[in-house]
Amino acid sequence: MTVPAHTARIAVSDLPSALAAVRERGLRLSCARRIVLEALYEADGPLTAEEIARSGRCDLASVYRNVEALETAGLVRHLHVGHGPGLYLPAAAAVELIVCERCGARADVDPRVTADVRAAVQAATGFTPHFDHFPLAGLCPRCAYDRQEG
Amino acid sequence: MTVPAHTARIAVSDLPSALAAVRERGLRLSCARRIVLEALYEADGPLTAEEIARSGRCDLASVYRNVEALETAGLVRHLHVGHGPGLYLPAAAAVELIVCERCGARADVDPRVTADVRAAVQAATGFTPHFDHFPLAGLCPRCAYDRQEG
DNA sequence: CTCTCTGCAAAGAATTTGCAAACAC
DNA sequence: GTGTTTGCAAATTCTTTGCAGAGAG
Numbered sequence: 001m002t003v004p005a006h007t008a009r010i011a012v013s014d015l016p017s018a019l020a021a022v023r024e025r026g027l028r029l030s031c032a033r034r035i036v037l038e039a040l041y042e043a044d045g046p047l048t049a050e051e052i053a054r055s056g057r058c059d060l061a062s063v064y065r066n067v068e069a070l071e072t073a074g075l076v077r078h079l080h081v082g083h084g085p086g087l088y089l090p091a092a093a094a095v096e097l098i099v100c101e102r103c104g105a106r107a108d109v110d111p112r113v114t115a116d117v118r119a120a121v122q123a124a125t126g127f128t129p130h131f132d133h134f135p136l137a138g139l140c141p142r143c144a145y146d147r148q149e150g
Numbered sequence: 151m152t153v154p155a156h157t158a159r160i161a162v163s164d165l166p167s168a169l170a171a172v173r174e175r176g177l178r179l180s181c182a183r184r185i186v187l188e189a190l191y192e193a194d195g196p197l198t199a200e201e202i203a204r205s206g207r208c209d210l211a212s213v214y215r216n217v218e219a220l221e222t223a224g225l226v227r228h229l230h231v232g233h234g235p236g237l238y239l240p241a242a243a244a245v246e247l248i249v250c251e252r253c254g255a256r257a258d259v260d261p262r263v264t265a266d267v268r269a270a271v272q273a274a275t276g277f278t279p280h281f282d283h284f285p286l287a288g289l290c291p292r293c294a295y296d297r298q299e300g
Numbered sequence: 301c302t303c304t305c306t307g308c309a310a311a312g313a314a315t316t317t318g319c320a321a322a323c324a325c
Numbered sequence: 326g327t328g329t330t331t332g333c334a335a336a337t338t339c340t341t342t343g344c345a346g347a348g349a350g
Contacts, residue, residue, distance in 0.1 A: 028324050030330055049315085059332050064315060066330090082284075083230075085314060098277045101284075105277075113274040117267050121286065124263040127248045127255075129288035134232075134251075136271065138279035178349055180305055199340085209307050214340060216305090235339060 013092045015041040018075055025073045032062040036070060036088075046079065046087035079133055081106075096131045100140035102147075109136065163242045165191040168225055175223045182212040186220060186238075196229065196237035229283055231256075246281045250290035252297075259286065 012018045018037045022029050035056030039047055047055075049063045067088050070076040078088045081099050089095070096109045114131055121129045139147065162168045168187045172179050185206030189197055197205075199213045217238050220226040228238045231249050239245070246259045264281055271279045289297065 028329065030324070032331070060314095061316075061333080062331060080233075098271065098275055098279055100277065107275045107277055109271065110274050113270055116270060120263055120266060121248060121259065121288070124260050125248055125257045126291045127250065127257050127286075127288045128294050129248055129286045131287075134284060134287040136277075136279045137281075137284040138271070138277045141276045144278050178304065180349070182306070210339095211308080211341075212306060 012075060012090070018090065021075055022070070022073070025075075027069065027073060030066075032056075032058045032066050033070065036063060036066045036076070037090075040076065040088060040090050043089075046089040048085045048087060050085065052088065077132065079135055081135060082137070096135070098136040098138055100143055101137050102139060102143040105140040105142075106135075107140070162225060162240070168240065171225055172220070172223070175225075177219065177223060180216075182206075182208045182216050183220065186213060186216045186226070187240075190226065190238060190240050193239075196239040198235045198237060200235065202238065227282065229285055231285060232287070246285065248286040248288055250293055251287050252289060252293040255290040255293075256285075257290070 012021050015037060018041060019029060019034065022033055022037070027033070035058050036052055039052040039055040043051075049060060049067065052067070053060045053063045067076050067078065071078065071091075075091050076088055077091045077093075078086045079097070080086055081097075082101060082104070094111075096111060096114050097106050098109050099106050109131070118129055121127065162171050165187060168191060169179060169184065172183055172187070177183070185208050186202055189202040189205040193201075199210060199217065202217070203210045203213045217226050217228065221228065221241075225241050226238055227241045227243075228236045229247070230236055231247075232251060232254070244261075246261060246264045247256050248259050249256050259281070268279055271277065
């Protein structure tokens with residue numbers, strides 16, 4: 001229900017700049033902060049808090065505290081897929097996804113398509129949808145097919 | 151991640167038909183089942199399991215067991231709004247919503263709009279989005295305005 | 301009567317919080 | 326040094342499960 005009050009997301013697309021940005025935002029570059037950023041920048045997709053904690057052996061509570069701090073600082077973002085745990089990724093990763101509710105498959109959605117959708121829903125409802133935090137849910141081609149067959 | 155294996159949703163738009171339908175599906179019309187259906191048909195919007203339980207003084211565990219059974223029977227559906235608890239409603243309520251992530255305000259989305267969106271995303275990704283279970287998230291006009299100002 | 305369903309209590313998953321010791325600067 | 330951050334443990338929230346007794350048909 002709540003969207004964190006982000007600092008404007010700045011283009012920080014590699015680990016060293018992200019680490020530097022932590023200091024620039026007036027935050028200490030603590031051990032857990034480093035672990036979170038290293039994990040997210042080295043991963044090839046979104047990670048759970050659990051995965052981040054395991055990757056660098058720090059406490060799960062510290063991961064939660066720090067992804068929040070780093071999200072407020074505009075360096076990290078998170079999204080929610082289905083009923084599962086939250087997934088964290090670098091804020092710079094401008095991914096808009098659609099996720100299969102049946103099998104969990106994910107696909108990127110072209111920003112031009114989401115822009116069109118945003119405009120259409122805006123015009124019809126006055127609300128502006130976005131897909132950063134709660135990605136689109138649906139069925140992948142295979143699951144849609146399986147469902148029709150039986 | 152999982153979509154329940156619904157029985158085809160049949161047009162059951164009032165409480166007496168819903169109660170009859172329970173028996174027609176070969177289910178017993180138990181006390182808790184009656185409480186769930188009465189609560190959902192008498193409410194003017196989606197309810198949490200907690201609210202259903204309070205409404206008829208039955209155990210929360212029974213509510214969870216029964217909304218699931220009734221969903222499988224095609225009489226109830228549920229959706230997830232933001233980080234909050236699941237919300238349950240009669241399956242016949244063909245609502246497609248957009249929910250403000252900031253203040254929780256909800257608006258209906260015209261089915262023609264969702265149909266267009268569905269087609270556009272389908273064409274672009276192969277995935278078929280739907281908005282029954284995870285409604286669209288975004289900002290309501292007021293929150294969008296507040297955000298721009300400060 | 302038989303099988304299903306109920307309430308209660310306990311377990312589970314994800315996340316948050318309190319607190320004293322450890323750390324960044 | 327001083328204020329922040331850490332790890333650990335306990336609390337919270339939502340949901341699920343085990344079980345013995347009550348209820349539906």
